[in-house]
Amino acid sequence: MFSHMLRPELKLTLAVSDGMEEAFFLADNDVPTTADFDMTIIMDVVRRSYELSQQSGRAFPEVLRLHADNGSGELKNQTCSKCMAWMVWLRLFKSIQVTHFMAGHSHGLPDQRFSEVREKLFAVVGVLEDPADYMKIIEKVEPREGRKQRISRLHALYDFKSFFDDMEVKMSGHTQTQGKERANQQAVHSFSFVLREDYQNLAGLGLELESNFDEEPHPHDVIMMLKAYMSDDTYTQAMVFAPNAALKRLAPFPLSILPRKQxxxxxxxxxxxxxxxxxxxxxxxxxxxxxxxxxxxxxGETPQAPGEFPLAAFAGRIPWSVREYQATDMLKEADFAWARREPARVTVAPKIKATAAKKAASKKSVVATEAASSSNAVTSQKDDAGGRKRATKRPAAAMRRPAAAFKRTCAPFFPGPGLELPTDAESMVSLPSPPDEVDDVRGSLPSPAPALEVPEVNGNPPQLPESEATEPAPEAEAAGSVSEPAEPAAGAAAQTGETLPLRGGFSLRLPGHINLGCAKCRYARTGCKTCRTARGFHLEGQVWMPPP
CATH class of the missing domain: 1.10.287 (Helix Hairpins)
Known part of the structure; x- marks a missing residue:
């Protein structure tokens, strides 16, 4: 009954704060799932963790560690890295570490909690009509290890990506690519962010601090340190991620809200x-x-802001104790020593803006490209009229169908009970014919086997079939000499044989003594353009004529 109806999905995200809470976030299908989605959730969880620390009388942690799947769709992206650097620069934390498991080993604590949610959903008897029903099911999942449970709906996202554009910082080389695979390199799995004044207290790193910025060193520059694997004891790179001047260009907090999808x-x-x-x-x-x-x-509407920005309540109010930063112990990955590869280098540099001269040159190149495309199109039309090779590529604008109607186009071919076809189903089913002749040799009917050529006998050409033999000339018949057939005039071969229809309104005049077909067209009787041209056929209007 409901299988053919449109049923919007809900997005469920879980953030686990060790010793604090398990926060479930339920979002509608039109809420964009971008880096802004993850950063909004992280800010909310950090705010809630600070409130729980204040209520319990515990000190708020100085080090924040975030762990997520090894993918750019979550935390391994530029927006997340800029956000971590910004939080360190605001002195919310002395250090922030973002870690990722190796590919294929990413089943963590959230996955275990999702499995319990799945079991509760399978046990439901009845119909879940709206998000409130789903939230009641999630409430049945008991939290573990003394954590509290929090379930909320996520309506609005902060526009972090646009907020961090003013930093003019670009990071590259942080994700795994095919080029790294060919070079037997592995993208790094651990990113740590500290201020320069704290980096100077880290003894024994033995790394050269890289910098691609022109600004003078400042104690509040944010330094990024990298590890190939999260269990490594040594860092592979250390670089200036964002100068103090770049972070000072930012507004106090992101205030703009991201609109929903259209x-x-x-x-x-x-x-x-x-x-x-x-x-x-x-x-x-x-x-x-x-x-x-x-x-x-x-x-498509922009929702209202959920209130004060999550970090505005305690930014700059956390007293820090002056002590040397110590990294926390990690589980070792000795069993995966065979899989270790050379870590790929990461680069952070100023984001280059296009100058006015470059933009003008780019516009000129676009105009020149469009002009060249127009001249090529005219040349192609002239070639067609002259009987030479025609372009076989179908125009994209003529053959493209709307993406929204893609699923509906298959409905007429799979009818079912209660199926309602759209009003324009007929127009979607009947595809326009190709604008030029394209021989489709992939039909369901098998092509006939090629006829065998008759060899010459004693130096004489092969005889034509009786049905296609040349008629005697009228003058010879009047003179009574009809024993020898008259010599065919020029172009007479074009009048013999049969006319076969082709696609696109074209036709083929095929004499009986000429065999078409090659491996390209799978020895089709009408052949293809390649074998027709090789055998001397030429195009006159919309008719392929045989050689004279």
Whole structure:
């Protein structure tokens, strides 16, 4: 009943704060899942951890360690690294370490909690109509190790990416690529951020501090230290990630809110159909219908800010004890020593902005490219009219269909009970014919085997079949001499044989004494452009004519 209806998904994210809480965040499908999504959650969890520390009388930790899957879609990206440097620069923490497991070994604590949520969902008897029903199911998952549970809906995201653009810092080489695989290199798994004044207290690193910035050294410069693997005892690189001057260009806190995703007309139409069906008897899912109407109303809108920025309450108010920073012990990965590879280098440099001269040159090159494309198109048309090779590539604009209608196009081919076709189903099913002749030899019918060529006998050319033999000339018939066939005039071969239709309104005049077909066209009877041209065929208008 509901399988063919549009049912928006919910996004569930879990952040575990050791000794503090397990925070579940439920977001609608139109909330963008970007780095802003993860940074908004991290800020909220840090704020809540500070509040819980104050309530319990415990000191707030000086070191923040974040652990996530080894992917750029979560914390291994530029926005996250800039955010970590910014938090260290604000003195929220003396050090922040971001770690990742090796690929294939990323099953951590959140995965175990998700498995329990999955079991609770499988045990549900009934219908879950809206996010509130899902939140009630998650409440049945008991937290572990004395942590508290918190479940909330995530409506608004802070625009961290735009906020950090003013830093004008770019990091590269931090993710695994095919080039690193070919070079037998491994992207690093551990990123640590400290201020320069704290970095100077780290003795025994034995690393040269790299810098690609022109600013003079400042005690509040943020230094990034890298490890190939999170269990390593030694660092592989240390570099200036962000100068103090770059961080001073930022506003106090991100204030802009990211808008929700836009909803295309087809999705709106499908959601409206779903609302009508589920609200009708005997279902009467009124809460589900109200939730879908809420999605329709807020699509593309910018939600209101959830209040004061999470870190504004305690930024700059944490008293730090002056002591040497000590790294926490990590589990060793001795069993994976065979998989260790040379760590790939990471580069952090100022982000180069395009000058006015470069932008003008870029515009000129674009105009020149468009002009060249136009001249090539005219040349191609002239070549077609002259009987030479035509372009076989279909224009993208003529053949492209909307992405939203892609799933609907298969509906007419798979009818089912209660299936409702869109009003424009016929126009979506009937594809436009190609603009030029393209021989499709991948049909379901097998191509006939190529006819064998008859060899010459005693130096004489092979005889044509009786049905295709040349008619005697009228003059010879009147003179009574019809024993020898008349010599065919120039172009007479074009009048013999049969005319075969081709795609795109083209046709082929094929004499019986000429065999077409090659390995490219799988020895099709009509051949392809390559074998036709090789045998002397030429294009006159829309008819392929045989050689004279």
């Amino acid at each position: 909803m295309n007309p087809q999705t709106r139409k499908d959601l409206q159909k779903t609302i009508e069906k589920i609200q009708a008897a005997p279902w009467s899912f009124n809460r589900a219908a109200d939730y879908l109407r809420e999605l329709l109303a807020q699509a």
